Amino acid sequence: MPGSSERLRNAMNIQANPTLTAAETALIDAFAARLSELPGDAAVMLRRDEAVERIKAGLPNRRVEAWHYTDLRRLLATVPPFDPAGDARPLSPLVEGSAVLPLLNGTATAAPVTVEGVAVEALPDLLADGRYAPALALAERDDAVGAINAAFVADGRAVEVAEGAEIARPIEVQNVVGAGQSHVRLPVRVGANARVTLVERQAGAAGGFATSVSSLTVGEGAEVLWVIVQERAADAAYLGQFNATIAKGGRLTLFFMNIGGKLVRQEVKVTAEGEACEFRLRGVNLLAGETHCDVTMVLDHLGYGATSTEVVRNIVLDRAHGVFQGQIRVAREAQKTDAKMACNTLLLSDEGEFSTKPELEIFADDVACGHGATVAEIDADHLFYLMARGIPEKEARGLLVKAFLAEVIEELDDEALVTALEERLNDWFAEHG
Amino acid sequence: MLEIRNLHARIAEDGTEIIRGLNLTVKAGEVAAIMGPNGSGKSTLSYILAGREDYEVTEGEILYNGESILEMDPAERAAKGIFLAFQYPMEIPGVATMEFLKVAMNSQRKARGEEPLKVPDFLKRVREATGSLQMNMDMLKRPLNVGFSGGEKKRAEILQMKLLEPRLCVLDETDSGLDIDALKVVADGVNALRAPDRAIVIITHYQRLLDYIVPDTVHVLYRGQVVKTGDKGLALELEKNGYAGVVGEAA
DSSP, X not given: OOOHHHHHHHHHHHHSOSXXXXXXXXXXXXXXXXXXXXXXXXXXXXXXXXXXXXXXXXXXXXXXXXXXXXXXXHHOOOOOXXXXXXXXXOOOOXXXXXXXXXXXXXXXXXXXOOBTTEEEEEHHXXXXXXXXXXXGOOOSTTOHHHHHHHHHOOEEEEEEEOTTXXXXXXXXXXXXXXXXXXXXXXXXEEOTTOEEEEXXXXXXXXXXXXXXXXXXEEOTTOEEEEEEEEEEOXXXXXXXXXXXXXXXXXXXXXXXXXXXXXXXXXXXXXXXXXXXXXXEEEEEEEEXXXXXXXXXXXXXXXSTTOEEEEEEEEEEOTTOEEEEEEEEEEOTTOTTOEEEEEEEEEEOSTTOEEEEEEEEEEOOSSOEEEEEEEEEOOOHHHHHHHHXXXXXXXXXXXXHHHHHHHHHHTTSSOHHHHHHHHHXXXXXXXXXO | OEEEEEEEEEETTTOOEEEEEEEEEEOTXXXXXXXXXXXXXXXXXXXXXXXXXXXXXXXXXXEETTEEOTTSOHHHHHHTTEEEEOSSOOOEEEEEHHHHHHHHHHHHHHHTTOOOOOHHHHHHHXXXXXXXXXXXXXXXXXXXXXXXXXXXXXXXXXXXXXXXXXXXXXXXXXXXXXXXXXXXHHHHHHHHTOOTTOEEEEEESSSGGGGTSOOSEEEEEETTEEEEEEOHHHHHHHHHHXXXXXXXXXX
């Protein structure tokens, strides 16, 4: 029988990873090298130090529950060096006429466009005077995305939408990275009864590594549509985190489309805080090649009578691996919660894989919560019907796969956005047949 | 136009034989009714003509304009001019009806080496066809057959038939689930398609539809075979005496 001190040592050995991976070493070294350039007052730098300690303790592996299907330690084997001069150019916006905020290789390049009712601040200012320090605090031990980002974040935009403002133009943030690294933050506050659409583009060239953390506050009665389009190069790594809190009567629709990347983790952490607020998550994952794409959602229902619906649709080709983890936690006070979650996958290759993990944790007794997950192939009856009208098999299959995804996209109540997203869909199919 | 010789077919999955030595000839310009009790193989025959993979032809031949169609997939058969109006048209969420019509029409044109339709020409054809079927164009913006009533689905089938202009039309229990007004509209739609170079095969359990689409020939299907052939009088006889008499005669 080992003594208690020995048991303790063994327990600690599980936490402390004696050998760091190439990626962990590179991140730690890069932090030391960049320390003098990173913006921030003493409070911010303290947060950065704490974040680097997390990296030193080792990136999460599959034994950490939240990372069970995405062994970050193994999958993020290396990271590229920072390359501020890398090839990263602004994109044409998803919807014409959008107010664009470009972040190229992790740096805001242009003065923000002025939109009435919207105030934009540069993140370095908030870091320099420490106003942003509290936001860099890491809560959960398994928050690796937050940790890497907090250590390195050097730029971003803080957006504030005035109370009652109705912003007609979408605001589009473009996070484009070349072959180097980019770590940005995007805090957004939407005032009471305001309405706004935000588009978050995550794009970039071969080999890049990027993290992006956004935190949104939806004010009372406000209505926000937030669209994430992740279209990175096929060998790029991307870790994203979307945090939101919704106040009383507020409505948030988060739409995501993952169409690129080699290693992708998109975290969604939402708190339905206010009474009768509403959260909708709609997303499509188009997975091909060697992509590993993980969408992990944690939704906390705190407010009375709030509703949430989540619909995620995936198609898997080649040797791609997709993951959807959806956790809904309903607090004791959150009576009359109505929460429904669905994850449907079309598996179009024998070597593809999709892992789904729905979780409901309910502490209130008067709620309606449900979840469903399906993995299927193309419906043979539907295929026969289309072919019986003269549509050749390949085209008929394509139509059905697109239809499966378009159903989710078309729920968005914005014609210009729907058209733009469907064009992306068509481009992707043209590329992947 | 259509010649079926000693056709034997079974359900691919479990090997149950459904069609057992069926012979049938339908000439261009002819309207043929195929009648029979439940389980006689009527719907199976329609699916086999359209090329559904759930059935396996083990013996015999289907010739369409003298050419065997057994090796053709459903899309090839459709492009050659064979059309099946489904008994239960499938609901396909996410595929807008209008888009579906355009893709179907242009796929068939492409297979025949014709240019795709220009948008105004396509719209004009759709508008004309919907008008004659008393259909609302707004319906076509909806996903294919999703939320359509039984009658709307059948009308949508006839609309597709009008637009695709097939040479051989097979209508599987088109009258089921239709009230009398809808039945008249659908029958008018079919009658308008009668032409010297087109054959129409109407599969039905009841004689009712044949009051509105008067057939040239009537064939009684029983246990996977055509057991009796006659003119429209045969349908009336069936209505009066039931299948038992005819089938008993054959057995």
